[in-house]
Amino acid sequence: MSKQESNQRSKFLPVVLSALAKVLPGVGYSLYKKRLLTPKKVREKWSSQVRCFHVETPYGKVRAYRYGEGKMVWLVHGWSGHGRQFWPLMQKLAEQGYCAIAFDLPAHGYSNRLQITIPQLVRAFDSAASSLFEPEVVIAHGIGASVVANSRWFKRFDGKFVMAAPIVDPCKHQRSLFKDYTFNHEYFERFAHDILRRDRVLFSSMNISEPLGSFPGVTHIIHDKQDVMAPLAAVLPLAEKHNVELITTNTLGHQRILESRKFMKILP
Template identity: 30%
Template sequence: MSTNPAAAFYAGSGAARTVGAALRLLDRLAPTWGTRGALRLFFTPMPWKFAMRSPLPRPWMAERWAFEGTSLAWYRRDDIADERPVVLLVHGWGGSGAQMLALGDRLAAAGFDPVLLDFPGHGRSGAWRSTLPQFARALFAAAARLGPLHGVVAHSLGALAATHAAARGLPVERLALLAPSAPPAAFLEWFAHSFGLAQGLAARMRAQIERREGVGLAEFEPAWLGARVTQPVLVLHDEGDRVAPHAASVRLAASLPAGHLVSTRGLGHRRLLDDAQVAAGVLEHLQADGRGAAPMALPQR
């Protein structure tokens, strides 16, 4: 596993490395401006959203909602006319709702009404930058439009946002978390290290984020979440994930009173979204009766 998962997002291209060199210089000359520049980069999804756009297959249709001065794009099948339990599917950092199409089709065939969401700065949604607290606010906006949710199926940073939203009272019965990200405090340290930025920059970035968003990053840590999330939660994570460390899911699942961790091998970070056995596990969890997490298990590759 990579010792610095942030490098997969921010230091994997020549352009990003060039920007990193400029940030180091700016931070040496003017730390305040260096912090602002680092945050601007930190809040910019990579790859850019145009790279994640693809034509929608029928019967999926795209619509938009107004949200925080911009717009949220969401996708729904137009062949579902009857009242069905709504399941919201959300992507991770640098992803898009279209990554969840295979899962959405599987849920529709099983009698659910799947809704796929693009977070701000992603896919077909507006804006170019976004934050983890904004992800969580977008989930509340979606629930206000869609009504109480039967489930949320969330990947990567979207999974961390969904857990935080549930802790804050999101009306949802069940969560299925696919490769949830590590808490943002750890990712800030990885981000700063990936560009060789000055010691202490991550702390300055954290202070700015908490002041701007009005949310303490401690609220995304397992201890805080575990004391507040009571819904059944299925956590699916590959042991060889190089983007979101598997150990983070071990800690998160252990903190949740109704959490259940299933580990896979050979799927990495993104291939979970297209895996038939993972889809079957998510479906089993969403269909389970009672308040406990479904005691399912996936064959390991």
């Protein structure tokens, strides 16, 4: 499916869901749930210089990518992201004496599965983290910041945590995808209940703020002023509450923030 076809289908979906909510609510909810559980899979070719390996998780094999030698840096993508997004940054890190490891989390990039919940991504990250050498720095993008912060592994990490355009509240973020439609409230409450029943996690509890409050390491946020997906206004209270250094860029947006040169200025 082309990007244009995918965008057209996304625009048409709310209309279909609105109609189904009135006549076939069960079918409507199934489509709604599928939309929230299915990230876009993007696969881009890697350089032959990158070492590719796999890590076993409860949700299938996670594909990982290693480049460079030296102090360890982990790179964790967000929803509908992939490890290849970090390739330009990985090259810069290698030039400065770092070993960079990026991942394709389950249902993303070249890794297995088509559907996944955010709590399941957290468990997959925990599983992958247990089989790798501890990093000095973790850089996480978008919902990837919530994945790292809500993991068991994060509770014992005391290095440097860099959040790039973090989505502070993944529950609120997913709820907002259809916020302008009447079916959204009922469907999302059911969706959150399904996560609680299946993953035994209260989705609304996955805000980054709580785990960040007890984090003993150093935290930085790099965020673009023009970010539409994760508005800067949602990050400001987090930075102020936890006294986190907030570094801003302009005109890069949510995805291109990973191209910022400011990452290299805050690494040890």
